[in-house]
Amino acid sequence: MQQACFAALRRRGNARRQRVVQTFHEEQAQDGGALRRFAQWSPASFRQPYLNLDDVHAVQLITRLRMDLRGEDAERRRPHAAAHNMRALDRIDDPAHRPCYLCWHHGHVWARETGAHVSLHCSHPAMVAARALIRAELTMLAQDPEVFQVAPPPPDFRDDSVLWTVLMLCVSLGPAPVLHLVAAHEGAGGFVLDVARARGAAAWLRALSEPWVAAIHSPRRPRPPHAYAGARVFAAVAGQVQRLWRLRRRLLRAVPAYRSRALDPGRGGPAVARARVGNKGFTHRVMKAMFFFLICIVVISFIAFVLNVLFDGWRFLMSQSIGGFYDC
Numbered sequence: 300m301q302q303a304c305f306a307a308l309r310r311r312g313n314a315r316r317q318r319v320v321q322t323f324h325e326e327q328a329q330d331g332g333a334l335r336r337f338a339q340w341s342p343a344s345f346r347q348p349y350l351n352l353d354d355v356h357a358v359q360l361i362t363r364l365r366m367d368l369r370g371e372d373a374e375r376r377r378p379h380a381a382a383h384n385m386r387a388l389d390r391i392d393d394p395a396h397r398p399c400y401l402c403w404h405h406g407h408v409w410a411r412e413t414g415a416h417v418s419l420h421c422s423h424p425a426m427v428a429a430r431a432l433i434r435a436e437l438t439m440l441a442q443d444p445e446v447f448q449v450a451p452p453p454p455d456f457r458d459d460s461v462l463w464t465v466l467m468l469c470v471s472l473g474p475a476p477v478l479h480l481v482a483a484h485e486g487a488g489g490f491v492l493d494v495a496r497a498r499g500a501a502a503w504l505r506a507l508s509e510p511w512v513a514a515i516h517s518p519r520r521p522r523p524p525h526a527y528a529g530a531r532v533f534a535a536v537a538g539q540v541q542r543l544w545r546l547r548r549r550l551l552r553a554v555p556a557y558r559s560r561a562l563d564p565g566r567g568g569p570a571v572a573r574a575r576v577g578n579k580g581f582t583h584r585v586m587k588a589m590f591f592f593l594i595c596i597v598v599i600s601f602i603a604f605v606l607n608v609l610f611d612g613w614r615f616l617m618s619q620s621i622g623g624f625y626d627c
């Protein structure tokens with residue numbers, strides 16, 4: 300009887316919590332506040348499985364990325380004005396309107412910098428290599444004998460729909476319905492999700508993640524939670540998120556067009572970017588040399604002026620001292 304009461308109270312409490320959270324998310328999505336993206340991607344209140352990973356740095360990065368607090372999204376899509384420690388960049392609400400500076404820098408290819416593009420289609424060689432690495436890691440994990448015992452036949456991770464579904468479910472949407480995922484990302488950057496393949500990937504991942512999450516919440520643990528296959532899959536995806544984030548940030552530092560955001564909407568697009576990049580040639584270097592020469596002349600003149608003042612002051616003091624001595 301007691302357990303039945305507790306179960307009923309828990310069910311009613313969870314239902315009430317879901318209604319409150321859903322109302323809050325709807326308000327955030329309509330207001331366009333800082334939590335808008337987070338609210339759009341979190342249809343319900345539940346503890347995301349990736350929060351149970353041992354790598355706290357990866358968990359922190361994923362959570363901040365989901366809430367637009369790190370990376371390009373933080374600079375581009377914050378609704379409020381740029382803070383004192385942030386650059387004042389034009390806000391771009393839709394990532395599909397944001398150009399990929401890596402594709403442009405590598406092969407002068409115009410692409411939209413959506414999440415699907417960065418994770419699946421970016422043509423920069425380093426991004427292609429990172430993508431191949433996570434495909435190989437997931438394929439190797441899927442061949443584990445333990446995975447064959449608890450999960451359905453593994454999907455083909457060479458398929459973009461499969462890889463995208465696993466990436467998104469591991470770091471963002473959790474066990475949310477795949478149709479929600481389809482509605483959120485269909486057509487973004489020209490990528491259309493294959494629903495049948497996505498469903499297969501979601502079922503495979505759910506079969507792995509549920510024993511892992513159950514082991515975390517169970518007081519009787521036959522083995523540590525990180526030894527479960529689900530934990531290894533989530534850890535591999537979290538590592539991929541870290542890898543892509545660091546790689547993109549490091550590569551973009553060497554892209555002149557990115558520093559000036561020359562490809563952004565309203566700045567002229569590729570033609571202007573090409574012109575600005577082209578100006579970085581001989582004329583640009585001559586201008587920099589002349590500027591450096593002028594700065595050197597100003598600094599040397601200032602030092603000479605200061606030394607002259609000090610020397611004149613010293614001579615004046617010495618003459619006063621000698622004069623005073625003779626006066627005595």
Ligand SMILES: [Zn+2]
Pocket residue numbers: 399400401402403410416417420421422423
């Ligand atoms: Zn790209």
